[in-house]
Amino acid sequence: MKTFQEFGLEPKVLRAITEMGFEESTPIQEKTIPLALEGRDLIGQAQTGTGKTAAFGVPLVNKIDVNEDRIVALVMCPTRELAIQVAEEIGKLGRFKGIRSLPIYGGQDIVKQIRALKKKPQIIIGTPGRLLDHINRKTIKLDDVQTVVLDEADEMLDMGFMDDIQSILGLVPQNRHTMLFSATMPPNIQKLANQFLTNPEHVSVIPKQVSAPLIEQAYIEVHEKQKFEALSRLIDIEAPELAIVFGRTKRRVDELTEALQKRGYSAEGLHGDLSQNQRDNVMRKFRDGTIDVLVATDVAARGLDVSGVTHVVNFDLPQDPESYVHRIGRTGRAGKEGTAWTFVTPREIDHLHFIEKVTRHRIPKKPLPSLAEALEGKQKVTAERIIDVMDKEMQNEFKGMAIQLLEQYDSVNLLAAALKLLTGEKKEVEIELTPEDPIRAKKRRPDIRNSGRKVEGRYGSGWGDRRRDGGYGGRGGDRYPRRDGDNRGGYSRGRDGGRDGGGRDRDRDRDRAPRSNEETFV
Ligand SMILES: Nc1ncnc2c1ncn2[C@@H]1O[C@H](COP(=O)(O)OP(=O)(O)OP(=O)(O)O)[C@@H](O)[C@H]1O
Numbered sequence: 179m180k181t182f183q184e185f186g187l188e189p190k191v192l193r194a195i196t197e198m199g200f201e202e203s204t205p206i207q208e209k210t211i212p213l214a215l216e217g218r219d220l221i222g223q224a225q226t227g228t229g230k231t232a233a234f235g236v237p238l239v240n241k242i243d244v245n246e247d248r249i250v251a252l253v254m255c256p257t258r259e260l261a262i263q264v265a266e267e268i269g270k271l272g273r274f275k276g277i278r279s280l281p282i283y284g285g286q287d288i289v290k291q292i293r294a295l296k297k298k299p300q301i302i303i304g305t306p307g308r309l310l311d312h313i314n315r316k317t318i319k320l321d322d323v324q325t326v327v328l329d330e331a332d333e334m335l336d337m338g339f340m341d342d343i344q345s346i347l348g349l350v351p352q353n354r355h356t357m358l359f360s361a362t363m364p365p366n367i368q369k370l371a372n373q374f375l376t377n378p379e380h381v382s383v384i385p386k387q388v389s390a391p392l393i394e395q396a397y398i399e400v401h402e403k404q405k406f407e408a409l410s411r412l413i414d415i416e417a418p419e420l421a422i423v424f425g426r427t428k429r430r431v432d433e434l435t436e437a438l439q440k441r442g443y444s445a446e447g448l449h450g451d452l453s454q455n456q457r458d459n460v461m462r463k464f465r466d467g468t469i470d471v472l473v474a475t476d477v478a479a480r481g482l483d484v485s486g487v488t489h490v491v492n493f494d495l496p497q498d499p500e501s502y503v504h505r506i507g508r509t510g511r512a513g514k515e516g517t518a519w520t521f522v523t524p525r526e527i528d529h530l531h532f533i534e535k536v537t538r539h540r541i542p543k544k545p546l547p548s549l550a551e552a553l554e555g556k557q558k559v560t561a562e563r564i565i566d567v568m569d570k571e572m573q574n575e576f577k578g579m580a581i582q583l584l585e586q587y588d589s590v591n592l593l594a595a596a597l598k599l600l601t602g603e604k605k606e607v608e609i610e611l612t613p614e615d616p617i618r619a620k621k622r623r624p625d626i627r628n629s630g631r632k633v634e635g636r637y638g639s640g641w642g643d644r645r646r647d648g649g650y651g652g653r654g655g656d657r658y659p660r661r662d663g664d665n666r667g668g669y670s671r672g673r674d675g676g677r678d679g680g681g682r683d684r685d686r687d688r689d690r691a692p693r694s695n696e697e698t699f700v
């Protein structure tokens with residue numbers, strides 16, 4: 179892989195990249211950065227967590243003139259949380275150059291955004307709906323835009339943003355540089371590309387398998403009623419640093435979160451019915467590690483980049499293979515390893531095979547962990563905590579009592595009792611979750627995308643032949659500093675002042691669930 183020095187970037191951009199902990203470029207970056215620096219239009223496809231943001235962010239930031247006081251670049255993303263996250267990454271890349279960038283998304287006070295726009299940002303990162311609001315209010319002008327990026331373009335089209343995107347792109351001068359990133363290349367993306375890109379280079383790092391190779395995948399066959407117990411045991415055994423548990427509906431997420439909390443796990447839920455503030459808070463706590471388990475609907479499936487997510491659990495099997503790929507792609511990012519488990523009820527096995535076929539990856543079966551294994555897992559964690567305290571601190575004030583106890587009692591019995599106390603007994607709370615209907619095999623949802631395309635083979639690329647045992651450049655993946663948990667996790671909801679009125683929230687969270695039952699999902 180190329181180092182970033184080899185691209186001939188400005189020193190200030192290079193410095194920013196170094197500070198971000200990036201040394202070598204990822205495959206998609208290696209291919210797209212030189213082309214983008216030449217000003218070539220391009221279509222990029224690559225696996226989850228392989229650095230697509232910097233693939234367009236680096237050339238974008240590199241070419242912007244810091245003395246510019248007009249909007250010269252526009253990045254469009256499907257969801258608010260992605261707009262915030264991408265803005266954050268671009269902000270970091272442009273830090274030393276002094277580039278001004280601004281996220282613009284629904285759910286945030288529009289007056290506040292208008293005030294921020296007065297500071298003359300050069301790059302706007304926005305969701306299509308809110309961007310159009312500003313364009314109509316004449317608070318955003320696209321006449322001087324020279325570069326446009328469409329991130330997660332297929333998702334934007336799935337969410338019904340085609341018209342909005344076309345209106346927006348129609349307002350940008352034709353003589354511009356356009357980059358489009360998409361997980362899949364359905365016909366409507368081709369159409370969009372034909373319409374708005376000029377002689378684009380198609381850059382895709384085609385992998386043998388669709389999902390990132392650093393993710394160890396397994397499924398566990400469980401009955402609906404065993405799922406919660408299975409989840410608790412898995413958490414006890416593996417003690418994930420950060421885990422995301424995906425549930426199918428909002429009700430499921432609420433019930434599961436409450437159940438986990440009752441059993442003493444540090445978990446919070448995330449779905450589209452929460453207020454912007456609640457979502458912000460949950461994401462902040464998850465990013466800074468205040469909570470260990472994020473229970474979420476597919477709202478968190480795509481694009482979201484939280485470093486340190488070691489485990490993903492599909493508590494409910496996802497409807498679509500692409501949803502599966504994006505969900506598990508929340509772990510195993512940036513050269514780190516991750517684990518993804520999927521619970522499958524006996525009636526859903528066929529659907530699992532369908533997912534395996536489409537993703538071209540066999541998912542091995544794993545037995546339901548036993549109670550004994552779970553207990554052992556918990557004890558190990560307690561033992562590690564004890565050893566950790568012993569290594570770090572002097573326990574002088576406890577030593578007197580320790581000596582006294584050891585004189586009177588058997589040392590093994592003593593320590594066993596202490597372990598028992600510290601491990602804590604599982605709170606015997608009855609947990610009852612409302613069962614979800616099984617996902618029916620190969621039953622395609624109503625063709626909401628109007629594309630008639632096949633799902634198979636729709637994915638792009640990734641790390642090439644990187645293995646589970648290597649990080650970037652052969653080192654372990656841990657060299658990247660943990661993301662600061664401040665304002666990256668911004669979820670928001672509700673388009674105040676949106677032109678759609680209250681009822682039609684186009685910028686709302688992702689909704690990959692069957693539309694027939696839309697209200698319950700996401
Ligand atoms: N060259 C690099 N070296 C090390 N880390 C990198 C590099 N490029 C990107 N990263 C980090 O990798 C993580 C994933 O990047 P990013 O979110 O851009 O992935 P993505 O390809 O857009 O994934 P998704 O398909 O899920 O949207 C981020 O934390 C990012 O900072």
Ligand SMILES: [Mg+2]
Nearest residue numbers: 230231329481
């Ligand atoms: Mg991305």
